[in-house]
Amino acid sequence: xxxxxxxxxNKLMKGLLDLxxxxxxxxxxxxxxxxxxxxxxxxxxxxxxxxxxxxxxxxEEKGYIRSQWDLNNERxxxxxxxxxEGQGLLNYTENTLNHICRKISNIGLSxxxxxxxxxxxxxxxxxxxxxxxxx
Amino acid sequence: xxxxxxxxxNKLMKGLLDLxxxxxxxxxxxxxxxxxxxxxxxxxxxxxxxxxxxxxxxxEEKGYIRSQWDLNNERxxxxxxxxxEGQGLLNYTENTLNHICRKISNIGLSxxxxxxxxxxxxxxxxxxxxxxxxx
Numbered sequence: 001x002x003x004x005x006x007x008x009x010n011k012l013m014k015g016l017l018d019l020x021x022x023x024x025x026x027x028x029x030x031x032x033x034x035x036x037x038x039x040x041x042x043x044x045x046x047x048x049x050x051x052x053x054x055x056x057x058x059x060e061e062k063g064y065i066r067s068q069w070d071l072n073n074e075r076x077x078x079x080x081x082x083x084x085e086g087q088g089l090l091n092y093t094e095n096t097l098n099h100i101c102r103k104i105s106n107i108g109l110s111x112x113x114x115x116x117x118x119x120x121x122x123x124x125x126x127x128x129x130x131x132x133x134x135x
Numbered sequence: 136x137x138x139x140x141x142x143x144x145n146k147l148m149k150g151l152l153d154l155x156x157x158x159x160x161x162x163x164x165x166x167x168x169x170x171x172x173x174x175x176x177x178x179x180x181x182x183x184x185x186x187x188x189x190x191x192x193x194x195e196e197k198g199y200i201r202s203q204w205d206l207n208n209e210r211x212x213x214x215x216x217x218x219x220e221g222q223g224l225l226n227y228t229e230n231t232l233n234h235i236c237r238k239i240s241n242i243g244l245s246x247x248x249x250x251x252x253x254x255x256x257x258x259x260x261x262x263x264x265x266x267x268x269x270x
Contacts, residue, residue, distance in 0.1 A: 008228050012235055015150015023242045042238050093143050100147055101236070103177050107158045 006045075013045050017055060019097065022082060022090040025065055029081035032056060056080060064089050141180075148180050152190060154232065157217060157225040160200055164216040167191060191215060199224050 013020070017039075024030055024038055032053055040046050059065045064086035070079045082090070148155070152174075159165055159173055167188055175181050194200045199221035205214045217225070 004224070005227060005231075008224070009231050009235075011153070012150060012228070012232055015147060016235060016239070018146070020239060020242070023239055027243060042242065043235065089139070089143070092140060093147070096140075096144055097147055097236070100144075100151060100178065101232070104151070104155060104158055107155070107173075107177065108162060 009043075009045055013039075013043060013047070016097075017047065017051070018059065019090070019093045021052075021055060021059065022064065022086055022093065025080055025082045026087065026090055029079045031070065031077040031079050033077075035080075059086070144178075144180055148174075148178060148182070151232075152182065152186070153194065154225070154228045156187075156190060156194065157199065157221055157228065160215055160217045161222065161225055164214045166205065166212040166214050168212075170215075194221070 020039060020043070021035060024035055030038070032049065035056070036047065036049065036052050039052075056065065056067075060067060060080070062085075063083055065080045066083055067078045067080045070077045155174060155178070156170060159170055165173070167184065170191075171182065171184065171187050174187075191200065191202075195202060195215070197220075198218055200215045201218055202213045202215045205212045
């Protein structure tokens with residue numbers, strides 16, 4: 001089911017693109033094309049300018065990222081960076097995703113326990129490593 | 136940012152609804168209203184019939200779930216259950232989500248390491264617990 005697998009991957013990624021972009025910009029200021037190629041390089045899926053630029057504009061309008069023109073290149077490029085608000089959104093989105101992932105894995109666990117079906121052996125799907133990494 | 140938080144939650148959940156539905160049906164056959172109320176109960180977000188039924192229809196058309204009428208109630212209800220194909224999709228989606236989550240947390244790690252900025256202390260966002268739970 002190669003085509004279907006690609007669909008699943010694209011669908012999941014699409015729902016997480018804001019988070020991915022914020023996470024990239026949390027590490028380094030980047031211009032749009034860098035974000036597009038980083039997504040392709042890191043995740044093996046391609047989202048083009050017509051997907052990424054509207055997301056960047058939306059995030060900028062809401063104050064989560066800000067941009068400035070980098071004129072040190074042959075061709076001037078808009079470089080995006082995270083604002084404090086964006087940092088807050090990134091943290092909140094990460095935590096919410098972790099929470100949802102734990103809940104999803106608990107569906108299997110709790111219902112299997114109710115059914116007496118190997119509940120204890122069910123593999124948690126996604127879990128936060130918060131408790132294992134000391135700050 | 137209460138309204139914004141709700142938006143983040145809804146957006147993330149929307150991207151994961153297929154997975155959530157498959158995971159519910161992996162535990163128990165359920166009818167549509169049960170799925171709607173289980174989502175509200177487990178995740179604290181409401182997705183109504185106009186969201187859930189088209190998703191159920193789509194999953195059924197693609198052969199991932201099948202339905203039959205339960206006539207043992209006052210009102211006949213369509214009960215959905217997972218097919219083998221659906222089980223395969225669920226496993227693949229779980230694995231893909233884990234993979235994406237690990238990649239997202241690696242963005243922070245690797246870029247921070249490159250920048251020499253506390254890379255080692257960065258909290259992984261989402262991680263699979265595969266290796267810690269023995270089958």
